[in-house]
Amino acid sequence: MTTQPDRTRRPFVIEDAIALLSRTPSTLDALLRGLPDDWIAATEGGDTWSPFDVIGHLIHGERTDWMPRAKIILEHGEAKPFEKFDRLAQFAASEGRTLASLLDEFAALRQGNLRALESLHLTDADLGRRGRHPALGDVTLRQLLATWVAHDLDHVMQVSRVLARQYSEEVGPWRAYLRIISGTQG
Amino acid sequence: MTTQPDRTRRPFVIEDAIALLSRTPSTLDALLRGLPDDWIAATEGGDTWSPFDVIGHLIHGERTDWMPRAKIILEHGEAKPFEKFDRLAQFAASEGRTLASLLDEFAALRQGNLRALESLHLTDADLGRRGRHPALGDVTLRQLLATWVAHDLDHVMQVSRVLARQYSEEVGPWRAYLRIISGTQG
Numbered sequence: 620m621t622t623q624p625d626r627t628r629r630p631f632v633i634e635d636a637i638a639l640l641s642r643t644p645s646t647l648d649a650l651l652r653g654l655p656d657d658w659i660a661a662t663e664g665g666d667t668w669s670p671f672d673v674i675g676h677l678i679h680g681e682r683t684d685w686m687p688r689a690k691i692i693l694e695h696g697e698a699k700p701f702e703k704f705d706r707l708a709q710f711a712a713s714e715g716r717t718l719a720s721l722l723d724e725f726a727a728l729r730q731g732n733l734r735a736l737e738s739l740h741l742t743d744a745d746l747g748r749r750g751r752h753p754a755l756g757d758v759t760l761r762q763l764l765a766t767w768v769a770h771d772l773d774h775v776m777q778v779s780r781v782l783a784r785q786y787s788e789e790v791g792p793w794r795a796y797l798r799i800i801s802g803t804q805g
Numbered sequence: 806m807t808t809q810p811d812r813t814r815r816p817f818v819i820e821d822a823i824a825l826l827s828r829t830p831s832t833l834d835a836l837l838r839g840l841p842d843d844w845i846a847a848t849e850g851g852d853t854w855s856p857f858d859v860i861g862h863l864i865h866g867e868r869t870d871w872m873p874r875a876k877i878i879l880e881h882g883e884a885k886p887f888e889k890f891d892r893l894a895q896f897a898a899s900e901g902r903t904l905a906s907l908l909d910e911f912a913a914l915r916q917g918n919l920r921a922l923e924s925l926h927l928t929d930a931d932l933g934r935r936g937r938h939p940a941l942g943d944v945t946l947r948q949l950l951a952t953w954v955a956h957d958l959d960h961v962m963q964v965s966r967v968l969a970r971q972y973s974e975e976v977g978p979w980r981a982y983l984r985i986i987s988g989t990q991g
Contacts, residue, residue, distance in 0.1 A: 624843075626843075626847050627848060627970065627973075628972075629972065638840055639840070645835035649835045650828055650832040651828075654825070654828075657810075657815060658821065658825075660812055661812050662813060664812075664813045758978060758979070761975065762976055765972040765975035766977075768969070768972060769972050769979075770983065772965040772985055773965075773969060773986075775836070776969070776985050779959075780962055782825065782958050783955040785814055786815065786954060786955050789815075789817040789951035792941040793941065793955075796941075797956065798959060799955060799959035799962050
């Protein structure tokens with residue numbers, strides 16, 4: 620007898636994480652590069668982010684969040700809390716930039732960070748090492764790297780949603796069938 | 806004085822719709838091709854769909870939904886209701902296929918459909934023509950094409966979410982920050 624595998628959860632495996640992380644720049648590039656400016660600047664209202672803002676945010680994460688925090692865990696453990704991440708840094712940093720140049724920069728930074736990650740040859744023991752998040756407290760390196768993956772996908776989801784909702788009125792009665800517009804999650 | 810543009814809504818413009826529709830196959834290809842099989846078969850539990858199921862569904866839409874319905878509107882107007890769309894067709898049609906072959910087929914079908922769409926040289930009057938949806942009643946060609954765009958993005962969002970939620974446990978305390986996992990939409 621075989622038991623049905625659980626298809627709703629995967630254990631963290633570093634090779635899988637790298638496979639997923641390496642796909643984000645090309646996914647966002649395929650989705651966004653060359654779109655008319657009004658779509659790149661689209662938002663969900665208020666202080667929600669546009670696709671342009673999201674790419675700047677991902678760049679800032681490559682520079683200050685994921686690999687820098689991984690190194691803090693490996694070098695200092697819980698003794699040195701992570702720097703607080705600046706969620707608004709991209710608004711100044713991306714000013715005057717083109718989307719194309721941001722996509723290029725994100726791809727280059729990600730490639731460099733994944734090379735650095737691979738060169739660490741992390742063991743299971745390494746992945747279990749602990750660091751200190753300034754708000755969340757104790758976290759493991761495994762949790763940090765799993766979060767990097769999920770955070771990428773969260774922003775791919777966000778960009779898709781921002782774009783789709785531009786047609787909230789234009790879809791007419793189909794609105795009822797489109798969860799991306801009606802706001803109900805599957 | 807200039808008024809601030811509304812960044813939350815775009816009017817339907819056929820060139821924009823084609824720009825968006827042409828990006829979906831390469832976006833999903835970048836995100837999925839070559840991922841380990843367990844990720845391609847991942848679901849959100851119950852009868853929710855995997856990335857593999859979604860690509861089969863998009864193929865079925867290319868064959869039976871969007872352009873066939875556009876042609877019914879242009880040729881028959883409200884006199885001929887659309888065929889009901891089979892939301893489960895992919896489960897038989899994709900059986901035994903590889904993800905790579907499904908991605909190739911989706912890209913080829915989409916390219917052909919966009920060529921056919923462009924060759925119609927639709928006018929504003931054409932876009933206002935009406936058809937009859939079997940459940941939703943009267944709809945316009947403009948609404949059908951806007952829905953095609955939003956439907957693509959809905960499934961890009963879904964695939965991102967299915968993948969991210971595989972790490973629902975692995976992200977540990979970061980779960981609180983990840984809307985893609987906590988289920989709250991932005």
